[in-house]
Amino acid sequence: MTSQKKTPKALHTNSLLAHGGGGYDKATGAVVPPIPMATTFVRDEAYELVSEGHLYSRDHNDVFRKVEGLIATLEDGAESRLFASGMAAIAAIVRTVKPGGTILLQAGIYWGTTVFFRKTCERSNIALVEVDATDLQVLADQIATTKPDLIFIEVPSNPFLKVVDIAKVSEISKSFGSVVCVDATAVTPLIMKPLQLGADLVMHSATKALNGHSDVLGGVITCTDPTSPAWEFIRAERHGAGAVMGSFEAWLLLRGLRTLGLRVERMNANSQAFAEHFDGHPKMEAVLYPGLESAEGHELAKAQMSGGYGSLMSLILKGSKDDALKVAGALNLFQRATSLGGVESLIEHRETIEGPESGIPVTLLRLSIGIEHLDDLIGDMEQALEII
Ligand SMILES: *Cc1c(COP(=O)(O)O)cnc(C)c1O
Numbered sequence: 001m002t003s004q005k006k007t008p009k010a011l012h013t014n015s016l017l018a019h020g021g022g023g024y025d026k027a028t029g030a031v032v033p034p035i036p037m038a039t040t041f042v043r044d045e046a047y048e049l050v051s052e053g054h055l056y057s058r059d060h061n062d063v064f065r066k067v068e069g070l071i072a073t074l075e076d077g078a079e080s081r082l083f084a085s086g087m088a089a090i091a092a093i094v095r096t097v098k099p100g101g102t103i104l105l106q107a108g109i110y111w112g113t114t115v116f117f118r119k120t121c122e123r124s125n126i127a128l129v130e131v132d133a134t135d136l137q138v139l140a141d142q143i144a145t146t147k148p149d150l151i152f153i154e155v156p157s158n159p160f161l162k163v164v165d166i167a168k169v170s171e172i173s174k175s176f177g178s179v180v181c182v183d184a185t186a187v188t189p190l191i192m193k194p195l196q197l198g199a200d201l202v203m204h205s206a207t208k209a210l211n212g213h214s215d216v217l218g219g220v221i222t223c224t225d226p227t228s229p230a231w232e233f234i235r236a237e238r239h240g241a242g243a244v245m246g247s248f249e250a251w252l253l254l255r256g257l258r259t260l261g262l263r264v265e266r267m268n269a270n271s272q273a274f275a276e277h278f279d280g281h282p283k284m285e286a287v288l289y290p291g292l293e294s295a296e297g298h299e300l301a302k303a304q305m306s307g308g309y310g311s312l313m314s315l316i317l318k319g320s321k322d323d324a325l326k327v328a329g330a331l332n333l334f335q336r337a338t339s340l341g342g343v344e345s346l347i348e349h350r351e352t353i354e355g356p357e358s359g360i361p362v363t364l365l366r367l368s369i370g371i372e373h374l375d376d377l378i379g380d381m382e383q384a385l386e387i388i
Contacts, residue, residue, distance in 0.1 A: 013074060013190060014261035014262075016070070016073065017070075017074075017257055017258055017260050017261050018259075019258075020032070020033070020070070020254050020255070020257065020258050021066050021067070021254070021257075023066075032255075033062065033063055033066060033251070033254070035247050035248055035251045036057065036061055036062050036063055036247050037247055037248075038057060039057045040055075040056050040057070041054040041055055041056070041060065053065075058239065058242055059238075059239050059244075061244075061247060061250070063247055063250040063251050063254065064082050064245065064247075064250050066254060067080075067082060067220075067250050067253055067254050067257070068080040068082055068220070070254070070257060071189070071210075071220050071222060071257075072222055074189040074190070074193075075189045075194075075195055075202055075222040076193050076195055076196050077195050077202065077222035077223060077224055078222075078223055078224055079222065079223055079231070079235075080220055080221065080222040080223075081220065081221050081234060081235060081238045082206070082219070082220050082244070082245045082250060082253075083218065083219035083220065083221070083238065083243050083244070084217065084218070084219070084243045084244060084245050084246075085205070085207065085217045085218060085219050085243075086185065086203070086204065086205025086206070086207055086208075086217075086218070086219040087112060087116065087205075088219050088243035089204075089205075089219030089220060089221050090113055090116060090183070090203065090219070091116070091120075091243070092234050092237045092238060092241070092243070093150070093152070093181055093201065093203060093221065094116070094117060094120050094121075094150075095233070095237060095241075096149075096150060096179065096229075096230045096233045096234065097126050097149045097150050098126075098149075099126060100125060100126070101126050101127070101150075102126065102127040102128075102146050102147065102148040102150075103117065103121060103126055103128050103129070103148055103149065103150045103151075103152065104129045104131060104139075104142060104146060104148035104150070104151045104152070104178070105117050105128060105129065105130050105131075105152050106130075106131065106132075106133040106152065106153040106157065107130040107132050108157060108162065108359070109153075109154035109157045109158060109183070110154060110157075110158045110185075111350075111354040111358045111360075113152075113154070113183065114130075117152070127146070129142055129146050129148065133153050133162075133164040133169065134162050134163070134164055134296075136165060136168055136169075139169065139172070140172050143172050143173055143176055143178065144176070147177075147178070148173075148178045149178060149179065150178060150179050150181065150230075151173055151178045151179070151180045151181070152183070153166070153169060153180070153181070153182055154182070154183040154184075154186075155182055155183070155184060155186075155187075155192065156186050156187065156297070156301070156309075156310065156312070157186075158185070158186055158312060158340075158366075159288075159312075159314045159350050159360065159364060159366040160314065161186075161288040161289060161290055161295070161297075161312065161313060161314060162296070162297060163290050163296075163297030163300045163301045163304070165300055166180075166182055166194050166197040166198065166199055166304060167197045167198050167304075169199075170197060170198030170199050170200075171198060179200045179201065179228075179230045180199045180200050180201070181202070181203060182194035182199045182201070182202050182203070183202075183204070183205075184202050184203070185203075185204045185208050185340075185341070186208075186310050186311075186340070186341075187209075187305060187309070187310040188204070188209045188210060188260065188264055188310070189202075190261065190264045190307060191268070191305045191306060191307055191309070191310055192304055192305045192306075195222065195223075195224045197304060199224070200223065200224055200225065200228065200230065201221055201222070201223055201224075201231075201234075202222050203219065203220065203221045203222075204219065205218070205219055206218035206219055206220050206253055207219075207339065207341075208339065208340050208341030208342075209260070209263070209264065209267070209310075209311065209342075210253065210256065210257060210260065210341070211252065211253045211256035211257075211341075212259070212260065212263050212341060212342055212343060213252075213256055213342060213343060214342035214343075214344065215252065216249045216252045216253050216256065217249065218249055218250075218253055219245075221234055263343060264307070264308070264311075265307070265308075267310070267311035267369055267370065267371060268291075268307060268308025268309065268310065268311065269308070269374075270311070270369045270372070270374050270377060271289065271291065271308070271309065271310065271311045271312075271313060271369040272289075272291045272308060272309065273374050273378075274313070274367075274374065274377055274378060274381075275287050275289035275291060275292050275313055276292065277378050278315060278378075278381065279292055279294065281385070283317060283318055283319070283385050284315060284316070284318065285316040285317060285318050285363065286315075286316040287313065287314075287315055287316075288313060288314040288315075288316065289309065289313040289314075290305070290309045290310075291308065291309035311341060311369040311370070312340050312341075312366070312367070312368055312369075313366075313367050313369065314350075314365065314366045314367070315364070315365045316361055316363055316364050316365075317363040317365065317388070318363070319388055320362070320363065321351070321362035321363060323388040324349055324362065324363040324364070324365055325349055325352070326387055326388055327365065327384045327387065327388060328347050328348075328365055328384075330383070330384035330387050331347060331380050331381070331384045332380055332383075333345065333372065333376055333377065333380040334346060334347040334367070334380055334381070335347070336348070336349075338353060339368070340366075340368035341368060342368065342370060343370045343371045344372070345367065345368060345369050346367070346370075347365055347367050347368075348365070348366045348367075349364075350364055350365075350366050351364065
């Protein structure tokens with residue numbers, strides 16, 4: 001009997017993820033890849049590499065390649081590169097701009113990113129223009145007058161959950177030759193694919209939902225055109241500046257990715273229901289979540305995202321800073337910790353962490369909603385709100 005192998009149909013994302021990108025360890029048949037701990041690889045008597053693609057593990061690392069291939073597929077991108085953290089990835093992106101150049105940065109995004117851009121641009125003689133990228137007219141005018149080398153936006157933004165029109169920004173920037181990069185950490189590629197919308201680069205702090213278990217630091221950048229000067233620089237920078245992820249971390253990230261589909265589904269559902277429950281609550285000034293019909297960027301979010309709106313939201317309470325801190329202190333299930341995208345729900349009083357110069361409202365509590373039972377999450381917040 002002859003068996004003919006059919007060409008496999010493209011798998012659904014969840015199937016691809018469950019199998020960690022597919023394949024098994026060819027040497028042993030193991031369904032999970034080994035953790036490659038070797039830093040260097042031998043050459044034979046003729047000075048040829050014993051195994052093609054294995055030279056020195058700063059770049060030549062099977063587990064990196066597997067994770068990068070999987071993430072590039074998730075993003076509908078051409079190539080990905082892993083970095084030691086989200087900030088290491090952002091640093092490589094900033095360095096694509098030469099001294100004398102210009103960067104346009106979305107205002108009111110993750111404070112760590114804002115501070116890093118400000119300090120680096122000041123020291124490197126790069127003009128930094130910070131704008132409210134949700135106002136397309138202002139943005140278009142700024143792009144036309146400053147002709148930036150790089151436009152860096154965060155969608156949705158952290159902690160204000162603002163939604164920028166990625167397709168429009170990409171379209172406007174084309175005639176000025178600006179590289180558009182989207183930090184899509186808050187929603188993962190399962191919800192939003194910026195490269196499909198016209199962006200040149202997408203980055204994630206893999207520390208967050210991609211890994212999902214609050215136990216790995218990582219970053220990843222994916223491109224749409226691997227021959228673009230920006231990508232060639234980033235690839236060379238990862239090799240040369242060496243901000244690589246460790247093999248064990250890359251292996252853990254791959255393990256986390258196996259359940260990304262399930263986690264995102266539950267976190268989306270929990271977040272939507274949680275936001276709807278507390279929207280209009282008597283002790284709430286506002287609930288910032290793009291999934292709420294009343295949210296400023298809801299229609300845009302609906303057009304750009306699919307399957308849900310992510311697990312990040314902010315509550316702005318009525319009352320004082322002290323009230324907000326009291327509520328945070330009265331929670332039992334939500335843990336008081338920074339970061340987001342993990343299976344456990346977290347809460348953070350952002351202004352305490354970032355300081356008054358960040359402009360973050362003193363009664364803003366940022367939540368990262370996990371995979372717990374929804375009733376427990378709502379119940380925990382309800383009982384905490386009772387004390388103010
Ligand atoms: C956490 C975060 C970063 C930084 O990533 P690290 O992995 O902590 O270095 C960048 N952007 C956003 C939106 C983040 O939430």
